[in-house]
Amino acid sequence: MKTLFNFLTSLRLASVLLLLLMVLTFFGTIEQVDHGLYATINKYFTWKNYIVLPDIRINGKLLPIPLPGAYWVCVLLFINMFMGGIVRIRKGWKKAGIIVSHFGILLMLLGGFVTHHFSERGYMSLYEGETSNFVQSYHDHSIEISLLNDQGTAEEVYVFPHEITSKISKDGKTPVKLVHEKLPFSFEASHYLKNCRPRMVGPIMAGQTPSVDGYALFAVATDKADEANLNGCYLKSSTGEEILLFSGAFTPHVIDHEGKKYAIALRKSIWPMPFSVQLDDFNAEFFPTGKPKKFESYVTRIENEITNKVKIYMNHPMRYEGFTFFQASWGPPDGAPGDKLYSVFEVKQDPADQWPLYAILVTTAGLLVHFGYMLIAFILRQTKKKEAK
Numbered sequence: 001m002k003t004l005f006n007f008l009t010s011l012r013l014a015s016v017l018l019l020l021l022m023v024l025t026f027f028g029t030i031e032q033v034d035h036g037l038y039a040t041i042n043k044y045f046t047w048k049n050y051i052v053l054p055d056i057r058i059n060g061k062l063l064p065i066p067l068p069g070a071y072w073v074c075v076l077l078f079i080n081m082f083m084g085g086i087v088r089i090r091k092g093w094k095k096a097g098i099i100v101s102h103f104g105i106l107l108m109l110l111g112g113f114v115t116h117h118f119s120e121r122g123y124m125s126l127y128e129g130e131t132s133n134f135v136q137s138y139h140d141h142s143i144e145i146s147l148l149n150d151q152g153t154a155e156e157v158y159v160f161p162h163e164i165t166s167k168i169s170k171d172g173k174t175p176v177k178l179v180h181e182k183l184p185f186s187f188e189a190s191h192y193l194k195n196c197r198p199r200m201v202g203p204i205m206a207g208q209t210p211s212v213d214g215y216a217l218f219a220v221a222t223d224k225a226d227e228a229n230l231n232g233c234y235l236k237s238s239t240g241e242e243i244l245l246f247s248g249a250f251t252p253h254v255i256d257h258e259g260k261k262y263a264i265a266l267r268k269s270i271w272p273m274p275f276s277v278q279l280d281d282f283n284a285e286f287f288p289t290g291k292p293k294k295f296e297s298y299v300t301r302i303e304n305e306i307t308n309k310v311k312i313y314m315n316h317p318m319r320y321e322g323f324t325f326f327q328a329s330w331g332p333p334d335g336a337p338g339d340k341l342y343s344v345f346e347v348k349q350d351p352a353d354q355w356p357l358y359a360i361l362v363t364t365a366g367l368l369v370h371f372g373y374m375l376i377a378f379i380l381r382q383t384k385k386k387e388a389k
Helices: 002-008 011-035 037-044 070-088 093-118 355-388
Strands: 120-127 131-148 154-160 176-178 187-193 196-200 215-219 232-237 242-246 253-257 260-286 292-303 306-313 318-320 323-331 342-349
Touching (some): 002 070, 011 037, 011 070, 070 093, 093 355, 120 323, 187 215, 215 232, 260 342, 292 342
Antiparallel strands (some): 120 342, 196 215, 232 242, 253 260, 260 292, 292 306, 323 342
């Protein structure tokens, strides 16, 4: 136990872990160009990957250099700094600043842990005058089944969330059963595709992939911008009906069952907010080349008939009720001066949203205390030397 304790608290271990983080960040940054941010984060920084292989190729061949996943490197670094910088370190005024600085770094690492496991990210797109109270996920998809009334609007919505849809296999050998206690039928879901397009099935492909009314979903190359991928899957209901679900479809698939109509759709997951946001005005300035110079949104936050005017622009988000709204983009992508534009907000719900700021302030305070103490001690020593002479 003593040997293990000495190893976990050693400065050598801390140096190796910091070096590994630098190397992993370097390779992650390089790979982001070709593979996209989402895929790179899921490769290097998720808790699911204990070992990662950087995409290092020589003459087109992958060079297998295994490295530990950055998440677990940070876990070891947290243990090392807590045990070495808080538990083992000699206590006293001389070390007070160092201890405070270690607390700041530990708070930063802990904030990363909370964000990784408990935060949600999505987006909200609004034209001027539009109001919304829900956020749409960038990446996660869910299957929604809506019971329609006579006017064609949803009376009730039954959702199979991303935790279920993510388990649907790419083949038909192990279909996932979709059962809801309030639905009079169930489904078997299979042949899930990350990025696909519906096409007519020719004679050669007939029978090789599930088709409905002469159409099937065919896989295409995934986009490195994960949010641009259009997902799809095949459903077979307990009543025998076959359905192709495509997230790029403009309208849901509607089925009749026992005199009632149900709309079925595969779409990006949504999560509600306790308040609404209305876009009052969106301003965009362009360079002579047509590229955006800056863009800003004037919104009204509405909660229980109480309104509040807020301006959202670059590096000045709106924070409220645990939600943070960043001015992320605008559209349409090919828009030009004079076109009707919409504003895109990135919305983040993160319990540790401000923890990095607090961590920096604590670390800075600790360093100021430490270096201030060292400076005063140095001045006093020099004064004593002069007096001795």
